Amino acid sequence: MAAKPKLYYFRGRGRKEFVLWLLAAAGVEFEDEFFETREQYEKLQKDGHLHFGQVHLVKIDGMVLMQTRAILGYLAAKCDLSGKDLKERVGINMYTDGNLDLMMMMIAVAPFEPPNKKEESFVLVVKKAKTHYLPIFEKILKDHREDFLIGNKFSWADVQLLEAILMGEELDASVLSDFPLLKVFKHISNIPTIKKFLQPGSPKKPPRDSHYLNFEESNLTIKYP
Numbered sequence: 173m174a175a176k177p178k179l180y181y182f183r184g185r186g187r188k189e190f191v192l193w194l195l196a197a198a199g200v201e202f203e204d205e206f207f208e209t210r211e212q213y214e215k216l217q218k219d220g221h222l223h224f225g226q227v228h229l230v231k232i233d234g235m236v237l238m239q240t241r242a243i244l245g246y247l248a249a250k251c252d253l254s255g256k257d258l259k260e261r262v263g264i265n266m267y268t269d270g271n272l273d274l275m276m277m278m279i280a281v282a283p284f285e286p287p288n289k290k291e292e293s294f295v296l297v298v299k300k301a302k303t304h305y306l307p308i309f310e311k312i313l314k315d316h317r318e319d320f321l322i323g324n325k326f327s328w329a330d331v332q333l334l335e336a337i338l339m340g341e342e343l344d345a346s347v348l349s350d351f352p353l354l355k356v357f358k359h360i361s362n363i364p365t366i367k368k369f370l371q372p373g374s375p376k377k378p379p380r381d382s383h384y385l386n387f388e389e390s391n392l393t394i395k396y397p
């Protein structure tokens with residue numbers, strides 16, 4: 173990759189996290205820019221950079237990219253993590269899209285519930301993960317009989333599944349207890365690029381804390397379609 177991609181987002185775990193994971197797993201260096209104030213974000217809007225008025229935004233290869241799935245699709249293809257042909261690519265897209273639904277509940281829905289509903293919402297997300305999403309991925313691995321979700325090569329679908337598993341374990345350490353194949357799959361966290369990303373001090377963001385939530389709630393018109 174020629175120049176380093178530059179990522180623009182708020183300081184905290186959100187949609188950009190998926191992009192961070194993908195680039196980190198691919199071993200691509202990037203620059204991580206944060207907005208600390210509403211004004212910095214509005215400046216991007218005023219300068220006409222945000223087509224749909226929202227972030228995140230990635231500058232790469234002379235382009236300014238927006239929209240999570242589009243950005244991820246481009247980066248995955250560029251980093252050779254999107255399968256060997258169109259059939260593998262559409263399989264990867266199906267798995268990653270399904271998985272994004274789960275992760276969005278964890279990072280963009282439950283944390284923003286009012287205090288009296290937050291805990292209940294996290295419990296519900298964990299339940300959904302255990303009863304719906306993880307059984308699906310367990311079955312995919314069982315039927316596919318490979319170390320990876322698609323083909324026999326590490327792909328963007330694997331990166332995202334590991335991300336979702338670790339996010340789930342932050343909420344419930346025993347989330348994988350009924351999923352033996354997912355437990356084995358989790359060993360991909362030993363891939364050197366991923367291992368590095370999981371070390372303290374990497375660009376990986378912690379779950380949204382109350383300070384960051386307060387910032388978002390008072391500064392942003394958060395819309396999560």
Ligand SMILES: N[C@@H](CCC(=O)N[C@@H](CS)C(=O)NCC(=O)O)C(=O)O
Nearest residue numbers: 186226227228239240392393394395
């Ligand atoms: N469809 C867009 C949604 C982007 C989005 O909802 N961005 C939020 C942060 S995750 C945002 O910019 N919120 C600020 C606002 O709307 O004022 C994508 O996938 O990138």
